[in-house]
Each structure stands twice: as C-alpha cells, then as structure tokens.
Amino acid sequence: MGRRDHVVVGLDIGTTKICAVVAEMTEDGTVNIIGVGSSPSRGLKKGVVVDIDLTVDSIKKAVEEAELMTGGQINAVYTGIAGSHISVAQARGVLALKRQEVTRQDVDRVMEQVRAGIMVEPGREILHVIPREFVVDDQDGVREPLGMSGARLAVEAHIITGAVTSVQNISKSVNRAGLDVVEIVLQPLASSEAVLSSEERDLGVAMVDLGGGTTDLAIFVDGSIRHTAVLPIGGQNLTKDIAIGLLTSQTEAEKIKIKHGIARVDLVNDGDMVEVPSAGDRPARTIARRELALVIEPRVEEMFELVRDEINHAGYDGRLGAGVVITGGTSMLEGMPDAAERVLNLPARRGVPTGVEGLREIAGTPMHATAVGLILHACHHMGDLESAGRGGRRVGRAFGRMRQMLQEFF
Ligand SMILES: Nc1ncnc2c1ncn2[C@@H]1O[C@H](COP(=O)(O)OP(=O)(O)OP(=O)(O)O)[C@@H](O)[C@H]1O
Ligand SMILES: [Mg+2]
Known part of the structure; x- marks a missing residue:
C-alpha cells in the first residue's frame, strides 16, 4: 500500500448522505483511495445544516465506517459547503512590480490586495478568492505570471462568499464529531476537480x-x-x-x-x-x-x-x-x-470521479464526486504550498497545520 504519510480525508456533508473518503498520496503523485464510509444524512435541508445533532451523528457514522476500512484514525478533514446563501462576485487587484519581473511574493501580494479590497456584507464571509487571470502590463489572459517581465501585475479574481452562520454550522458539526476542519471548499468547485478534464x-x-x-x-x-x-x-x-x-x-x-x-x-x-x-x-x-x-x-x-x-x-x-x-x-x-x-x-x-486509483469501484460513482474532489483539491493545495515554500505567514501556518494533520493520521 506504500507509505502512509500523505493521507487526506474528504468529508462530503450532503443533503441525503454524508460520506468520508480517505486517500493516500504516494510519492509519485498518485492518489489512492483507501477507504470510504457513508451514512444517510438527516440534519440538512437544501444543502444547509439545519440540525447539528443529527448531522454530528451522521458524520460520526460515516467516519467510523471509513476508519474501520482503513484501520486508521481520522482527525482532520476537508469538507464542502453549498446552499442558496452562496454568492459570487468579481474583483481586481493591481500592483507595481519592484524588480521588473513577477515573483511569488508579488503574486501573494496582489492576491492579498484583492482580499483586502473586498467589501464583505455583514453576516457574510469569504470562502474563496480564486485568480481567474493575471494581466502583466498590457498582456491579459496570463495563467501563470511567475517569471514574466513587466512593470505592473494585475489580477482578475472570482470571489465566493457564504453566510457566516451556515459556515459555522458546518464547522460546529464537524468539530462536535471530534474532527478538525482543514478547509471548507465550495462543493461545485470540489466536484469539478473530480469530473472535469x-x-x-x-x-x-x-x-x-x-x-x-x-x-x-x-x-x-x-x-x-x-x-x-x-x-x-x-x-x-x-x-x-x-x-x-x-x-x-x-x-x-x-x-x-x-x-x-x-x-x-x-x-x-x-x-x-x-x-x-x-x-x-x-x-x-x-x-x-x-x-x-x-x-x-x-x-x-x-x-x-x-x-x-x-x-x-x-x-x-x-x-x-x-x-x-x-x-x-x-x-x-x-x-x-x-x-x-x-x-x-x-x-x-x-x-464520474477520475484522477484517483485504489477503490475505484467504490469511489467511482457520481455520488462521490464531491468527496473525491475535496481530496484532489487538498492534493493540489498541498502541491501549491510545497512550491510556495515558506513564503508568507498565512501559507506557512496552513502548511504547518497540514503537516500536523498528516502526522496525526495513522
Ligand atoms: N440510480 C439513481 N437514479 C436516480 N436517482 C438516484 C439514483 N441514485 C441516487 N439517486 C438520487 O441521488 C440523490 C443523492 O445524490 P447525492 O448523493 O449526489 O446528493 P447529496 O450530496 O446527498 O445532496 P446535495 O448535494 O444536494 O446536498 C438522491 O435524491 C437519490 O435519490
Ligand atoms: Mg452533494
């Protein structure tokens, strides 16, 4: 089964079922599904938690089943969020380049600028700020600006916000089930990771x-x-x-x-x-x-x-x-x-979810698109963090948390 030091858990809190999918990332970058647990969900309506106790029970059942299958303890999860409270907006950030060349710090700073410039309505919080495209001087449509020459870096970003209460009810349910939340990811983004080429x-x-x-x-x-x-x-x-x-x-x-x-x-x-x-x-x-x-x-x-x-x-x-x-x-x-x-x-x-190996017969159903997508999101995220090194306090902290989670597992 290979080394088990890179284990990631996706917990999909759906309206009809809650499922936990456990995967290990091998050194060659393969994502292997090693366990799945599922339980009927009774505490949600239209994608939103409306009963925390019932949700906690279902989470516990799904996680216990996945633990039995893998023989390891689950401590932290990536989980999803959905519901009509989700909304999206576009935002822009601009930065003068000091060294006539885009560095990792410039990209982090321009993204920070977008984040800082967003007016979030009371009762709402930012879930994701996703760069849609970068503009270096007059060159638009840039996907990877690192190393490009120029005097000015701009970014067009996709901002996703959700109701604070709905986000909190997800975290509360997961925490009360005895688990830490590494990240809350918008469900359609997670599913997209799993099913789109x-x-x-x-x-x-x-x-x-x-x-x-x-x-x-x-x-x-x-x-x-x-x-x-x-x-x-x-x-x-x-x-x-x-x-x-x-x-x-x-x-x-x-x-x-x-x-x-x-x-x-x-x-x-x-x-x-x-x-x-x-x-x-x-x-x-x-x-x-x-x-x-x-x-x-x-x-x-x-x-x-x-x-x-x-x-x-x-x-x-x-x-x-x-x-x-x-x-x-x-x-x-x-x-x-x-x-x-x-x-x-x-x-x-x-x-159907692709990009994963292992228990494909169990994980490879459209019902598991979100959970498998959460795992793929986590794996990509980890890659980003590793390539970002220790640049930026926030990144460093997230990386530390991730390492801790990986150490805690098994
Ligand atoms: N073979 C099938 N034919 C038709 N419907 C099906 C089939 N299998 C499952 N379903 C339906 O799929 C739905 C569950 O899908 P899924 O597990 O993706 O939802 P969920 O993640 O729990 O909910 P949501 O994402 O809306 O919060 C149920 O309504 C179920 O009846
Ligand atoms: Mg779903």
Whole structure:
C-alpha cells in the first residue's frame, strides 16, 4: 500500500448522505483511495445544516465506517459547503512590480490586495478568492505570471462568499464529531476537480452536480472558473413528485425512482411496466413506466431550465465548447444526459470521479464526486504550498497545520 504519510480525508456533508473518503498520496503523485464510509444524512435541508445533532451523528457514522476500512484514525478533514446563501462576485487587484519581473511574493501580494479590497456584507464571509487571470502590463489572459517581465501585475479574481452562520454550522458539526476542519471548499468547485478534464475547462464547460437537495453549477472557460451557483432543487423533488403522482410513500417512491426512473418519456419502451407496492389501504398495482416518466420529465426539465437560465444570465451561452458534464446521485437517473442535451442544447456526458486509483469501484460513482474532489483539491493545495515554500505567514501556518494533520493520521 506504500507509505502512509500523505493521507487526506474528504468529508462530503450532503443533503441525503454524508460520506468520508480517505486517500493516500504516494510519492509519485498518485492518489489512492483507501477507504470510504457513508451514512444517510438527516440534519440538512437544501444543502444547509439545519440540525447539528443529527448531522454530528451522521458524520460520526460515516467516519467510523471509513476508519474501520482503513484501520486508521481520522482527525482532520476537508469538507464542502453549498446552499442558496452562496454568492459570487468579481474583483481586481493591481500592483507595481519592484524588480521588473513577477515573483511569488508579488503574486501573494496582489492576491492579498484583492482580499483586502473586498467589501464583505455583514453576516457574510469569504470562502474563496480564486485568480481567474493575471494581466502583466498590457498582456491579459496570463495563467501563470511567475517569471514574466513587466512593470505592473494585475489580477482578475472570482470571489465566493457564504453566510457566516451556515459556515459555522458546518464547522460546529464537524468539530462536535471530534474532527478538525482543514478547509471548507465550495462543493461545485470540489466536484469539478473530480469530473472535469483540463481540455474541457479550456474549451468551456458547465459542471452540473445534481444532488438530493441542490443542483450545483460551475462554469469554466479558457481554463479558469467563471461562474458558480447553487440552486435549491434536486433528487428529493423528484421523489416527492413520484410519491404524490403515484399515490405512494416517499420510501417507495425513492425505490421506484432508482429502479425504474427515467428522465424522458420518449425513451420509455412501449409495454414497460412498473410495480407500485401497496401504501396505506391501497393495494399493490402495476402501472405503465410511461406514467412514471410523465411525472419525472417536467421536474427534470425544470432543473435544467434553471441551469440554462443561470448560464444565460451569467453570459456564458455560446461559450461552452465542451458542453455540459452532469454528476451527483441524480445524474444516475436513466436518460439524464439526453434530458440535459435537449433543454440546454449542448452536448452532455455523465461525469464520474477520475484522477484517483485504489477503490475505484467504490469511489467511482457520481455520488462521490464531491468527496473525491475535496481530496484532489487538498492534493493540489498541498502541491501549491510545497512550491510556495515558506513564503508568507498565512501559507506557512496552513502548511504547518497540514503537516500536523498528516502526522496525526495513522
Ligand atoms: N440510480 C439513481 N437514479 C436516480 N436517482 C438516484 C439514483 N441514485 C441516487 N439517486 C438520487 O441521488 C440523490 C443523492 O445524490 P447525492 O448523493 O449526489 O446528493 P447529496 O450530496 O446527498 O445532496 P446535495 O448535494 O444536494 O446536498 C438522491 O435524491 C437519490 O435519490
Ligand atoms: Mg452533494
């Protein structure tokens, strides 16, 4: 199994399940999944923690399962955040270069300047400041300014903020489960790390994570993040619609959805039938699968219409050369890529987590995109910190914390 000194844990606190994925990073840079634990989530609504005790219980169960599988103790995690409270803005920073050449310190300083210049509304906090592109003198579209000659360095950055209370409820839940939080990462960013290729990011792509309570969107163009959004609609809406439409319980509706659900009516074979178990005083019955599809199709269309409106509103229609990548549990519904293509008028594919080895059969499902993405984010982050060396107090501190976390594990 190789050395275990570079172990990272991704804890995805989702609306329907909480899962912990444990990975080790080997010396050659391979990311090996060595354990996964999952537990139903009961303390969240639409991506946001609404009951800390229930969330703590689910976190503990998921983490215990992952610990059993790996035989090690988990002390610290990377975790995600989502919900309608998330918002994005753009900001700019400019700096005169002292030495006519961009150094690591210049990049850190210009990023600090962006951060310092942001007016954060009361009750909100900054989750991420991501450089979108650098401008060296008049040369725009620079991705890596280090070493470039010039007199002036500017940066266009993507600022992601969230409600302080929602961020605190995530930290509180994780802490009360006996774990430290290394970093809280926006869920759509994490999922994007796991399912998108760099070619897709270059060509222009929309990553759509269709979860249980939320639909997360992240748009990349020319290799960098352009827009993110968290929409309050997901697979639970489908389950509710099926329960109402077929007059059955939510538990049965969930089972029917997973076994027979289909996103488009015209994909159903004539004669396909579905068994609806008895509910209350209604006897079990058999219905045409088409009837089930008629319940599902409009809600799926609504999901993708909301995504389309968000893409258009942000000004990225016509700029997504690589189309759409759908992931998350609800993307597993039969016919989902077809439904996405029809509404968005873009090519669509299902995205499973890639870039990892090990327990691929367990980790390689769209439901684990966020957790695996958290691990990949952590690994990239670690690479950045290592290449940044000891420059900057903040970086040094984060690096120290990371080392401590790695030492504590196993
Ligand atoms: N085969 C399937 N067909 C249709 N839906 C499915 C299938 N498998 C899982 N789902 C649905 O996927 C949803 C869970 O997806 P996921 O695990 O990505 O959500 P989550 O992370 O818990 O929630 P969120 O990201 O919204 O907070 C559930 O609504 C579930 O019914
Ligand atoms: Mg999710």
